[in-house]
Amino acid sequence: MPALTLIRHANLFAPKPLGVKDILIGAGSILAIEDSIDLHGAIPDIEVMDAQGLYCFPGLIDQHVHMAGGGGEGGFHYRTPEISLSHITTAGVTTLVGVLGTDGVTRSTSELLAKARGLDFEGVTTYIYCGAYQVPTRTLTGTPRSDLIHIDKVIGVGEIAISDTRSSHPSEKELAELASEARVGGLLGGKAGVLHLHVGDDDSKLDPLFQVLKKTELPKSVFTPTHVNRNPDLLEDALRYGLEGGFVDVTSGIRPDKHDHVSVKPSKAIRKLLDAGVHPSRITMSSDSNGSSPIFDDKGKLVAMGIGSIATLWEETRDAIVEEDIPVEVAVGIVTRNVARVLKLGHKGHIHAGLDADLLFTDEQYRITHVFAKGRQLVQAAKPIVFGTFENADRVPGAPDSKESSGMPDTKRGRPMISPDEDDPDDFPDPDERQRKSRRPCC
Numbered sequence: 001m002p003a004l005t006l007i008r009h010a011n012l013f014a015p016k017p018l019g020v021k022d023i024l025i026g027a028g029s030i031l032a033i034e035d036s037i038d039l040h041g042a043i044p045d046i047e048v049m050d051a052q053g054l055y056c057f058p059g060l061i062d063q064h065v066h067m068a069g070g071g072g073e074g075g076f077h078y079r080t081p082e083i084s085l086s087h088i089t090t091a092g093v094t095t096l097v098g099v100l101g102t103d104g105v106t107r108s109t110s111e112l113l114a115k116a117r118g119l120d121f122e123g124v125t126t127y128i129y130c131g132a133y134q135v136p137t138r139t140l141t142g143t144p145r146s147d148l149i150h151i152d153k154v155i156g157v158g159e160i161a162i163s164d165t166r167s168s169h170p171s172e173k174e175l176a177e178l179a180s181e182a183r184v185g186g187l188l189g190g191k192a193g194v195l196h197l198h199v200g201d202d203d204s205k206l207d208p209l210f211q212v213l214k215k216t217e218l219p220k221s222v223f224t225p226t227h228v229n230r231n232p233d234l235l236e237d238a239l240r241y242g243l244e245g246g247f248v249d250v251t252s253g254i255r256p257d258k259h260d261h262v263s264v265k266p267s268k269a270i271r272k273l274l275d276a277g278v279h280p281s282r283i284t285m286s287s288d289s290n291g292s293s294p295i296f297d298d299k300g301k302l303v304a305m306g307i308g309s310i311a312t313l314w315e316e317t318r319d320a321i322v323e324e325d326i327p328v329e330v331a332v333g334i335v336t337r338n339v340a341r342v343l344k345l346g347h348k349g350h351i352h353a354g355l356d357a358d359l360l361f362t363d364e365q366y367r368i369t370h371v372f373a374k375g376r377q378l379v380q381a382a383k384p385i386v387f388g389t390f391e392n393a394d395r396v397p398g399a400p401d402s403k404e405s406s407g408m409p410d411t412k413r414g415r416p417m418i419s420p421d422e423d424d425p426d427d428f429p430d431p432d433e434r435q436r437k438s439r440r441p442c443c
Contacts, residue, residue: 001375001376001377003027003045004024004043004046005048005372005375006022006039006049007022007023007025007048007049008037008048008051009022009051009052010022010051011053011054012033013056013057013332014058014351015058015328016329017329018033021034025357025359026375027375028356028357028374029354029356029357030352030354030355031353033351033352049377051361051370054363054370055362055364055366056359056360057092057332057351057359057362058332058348058350058351058360059093059094059336059348059358059371059372060091060094060095060314060335060360061093061096061339061340062093062095062286062313063096063196063249064249064251065098065287065289066080066083066099066288067096067115067289067290068082068100068112069081069082070099070100070101070103070290070291071101071102071294071305072103072107072292073292074294079103080290080291080292081290082290083119083289084388084391085119085123085124085378085388086387087289087310087311088119089123089124089371089379090311090368090379090382090384091310091311091314091368092314092360093124093313094372094373094374095124095126095345096119096124096126096127096310097126097128097155097156097343098112098126098129099112099159100129100132100138100159101133102161102166102292103132104131104134104138107132109128109130109131109138109139109140109147110140113151113153116128116153117153118389122389123376124374124378125348125356125358126153127153128154129156129157129158129196130148130154130156130157131144131157131158131159131160131178132160133159133164133166133167133168133198135160135174135175137178140154143181144178144181144182145181145184145185145188146185147185148182148189148191148193149185155186155193156182156186156192156194156224156343157181157185157196158196160178160197161197161198161200162175162197162198162199162200162208162209163199163203163204163207163208164201164202165201165202165300170208172211172212172215175212176215176218178195179212179216179218179223180218182195182222183195183222192343192345194221194222194342194343195222195223196224197209197223197226198226198227199225199226199234200227200230205233205237206240207237209241220245221247223246223247224284224342225238225241225247225248225249226286226288227249227254228248228250228251229250229254229264229265229266229269230251230262230264231262231263231264235269235272235273239278242273242276242283243277245282247283248273248284249284250266250270250283250284250285250286251286251287252285252313252316253289253291253308253312254288259306260295265319266285266312266316267316267319267326270283270320270334271320274330280330280333280334280338281338283334284334284335284339284342285313285334286339287309287312287313288308289310289312290307290308290310291307291308292305292306293305294306313335314360314368321366322366336348336349337349357372357374357375358372358373358374
């Protein structure tokens with residue numbers, strides 16, 4: 001990665017429109033934004049990118065990603081896979097929050113934390129929620145409050161399921177206790193401390209949340225109900241909640257298709273919320289990426305299974321701009337600035353000197369072209385240029401190089417090796433000594 005990157009002539013939305021600007025980034029941060037930046041003298045390690053004709057937005061923040069996989073409704077073979085780095089970056093996402101889901105047994109919070117740390121090392125910014133659908137919920141240290149205080153990446157509790165047949169049907173008291181754990185843990189740990197609520201299809205809709213707020217003094221800022229566009233009645237409840245000052249989270253991965261005839265298209269749900277008077281700052285959107293998307297009939301039988309895609313986050317943002325005529329600043333703010341506000345990520349969600357250099361570039365048709373995360377370019381000309389450690393198939397033991405080699409002996413396949421980071425210290429600089437003392441422990 002170059003020491004400095006100078007981006008010239010970008011049409012900048014921060015997400016507020018700022019016009020054509022030059023942007024200087026270095027050490028993972030935005031160093032300067034000016035009409036024109038001229039660097040004088042010899043600067044040996046600088047890369048210049050001409051962004052003429054491109055829009056520049058903050059990198060997207062996705063607050064609901066099953067980054068370590070999820071699902072399992074229907075059997076073990078329905079467990080969804082982990083997300084890969086290039087899937088994240090080509091979708092324009094530079095910051096994401098990991099969640100568990102229905103399965104809090106074969107999936108664990110420690111597994112989620114490990115995946116988050118891996119993705120962080122590979123190039124994007126990650127956080128997680130402790131917990132799963134069930135109450136009592138899953139934690140690392142014994143309580144949600146302790147997780148929030150002691151574990152850097154835990155910024156909230158979730159996704160806790162309400163109004164869903166797959167939930168543990170938590171009482172108002174249990175929900176209030178969880179919200180208090182999240183709030184106090186956040187206060188003591190200097191974090192958002194939100195309670196991220198999965199809302200299902202049950203007729204109770206947001207009633208459990210309204211009852212908790214009615215009987216406690218907990219602030220609405222603690223709660224983030226998501227999947228509010230899964231049916232029109234739930235969206236009406238979300239509209240009411242938003243008008244009363246709560247945050248509502250639309251799910252970009254829930255949209256009508258041949259199996260789903262009841263959900264509200266996300267961009268249209270956002271339009272409806274805005275038209276009803278919900279303040280734009282109270283609306284967010286997340287993808288539910290890599291989560292299972294089961295379809296049940298009226299008898300509870302599984303009839304179809306899908307998987308959420310992180311690419312839907314920008315797709316629905318683009319549709320909000322192009323099809324629903326929502327102002328660019330508002331639509332982009334829903335997946336950047338507003339999420340940063342909910343999660344108290346002051347260094348994210350805006351383009352401003354001193355903040356993280358998370359940048360998303362598109363052409364004039366809002367097609368993603370370039371992505372920078374923490375100052376490093378990960379997508380160029382709409383193609384990923386940085387991949388996760390094991391993303392390339394030929395690095396995975398047993399992966400065939402072609403269809404012709406499938407099932408055939410390959411003496412070269414073995415166990416592919418990945419070199420250590422070049423910054424790792426060499427304990428055995430002498431090659432002969434290294435050979436004598438090298439071992440291969442198995443599994």
